[in-house]
Amino acid sequence: MSIFLQKQKKNNPQSHKVGRFLITINVLGSAGPIRFLVNVEDLVAAVIDTALRSYAREGRLPILGSDLNNFFLYSANAGSDALSPWEAIGSHGGRNFLLCKKQQQTQVTDDGAVLGRKGSGNWKAWLNKSLNFKISSH
Structure with missing residues (x-):
């Protein structure tokens, strides 16, 4: 990255508003978790979509499909309620999640x-x- 772009990022107040963090998503029935960076304001639906694409790209089993409407995302820190697809992923403060296919x-x-x-x-x-x-x- 050039010095000019680095200075622009430092001077841009909006670049500091969007926080990014690493999340871990365990997929029910899969051998291991998926990890990737998300923005605090990313919607749960977008996170589910990214997780499904990452899961498929890695060739994991069982095959889940790509329709994000067929899945629930649960926070490991919260109760037993699934997260709403329209809320921000950073609203719960959690970093660990569980992805389950709807019955x-x-x-x-x-x-x-x-x-x-x-x-x-x-x-x-x-x-x-x-x-x-x-x-x-x-």
Whole structure:
């Protein structure tokens, strides 16, 4: 970086407002965490997107996909509530997070057909469809 650019950064008051910090995201089912720098004002949704792209670029397993709407991000320091995708990542003061895939919902019609099924689905719905009888839930 040139001396001129370094002086501009020092004199620019906005360059000091944006703080960056290193976060660690553990992905449920993956062997190790993902680490990268974020800005304090970055939205949780943007952090999830960056984590998914980084995870895929590294070729990690299990394959998660790229739709950030299918995931929750939890703070390791906070309670059991997922972070809102529209809040700033720095609003909690935490540096450690957990990324979890949302559970896919399935619906079973009266004739046993499964609607909206993604992934492995529900074992009761599979059994109902396979054996064509109903198992009641408790």
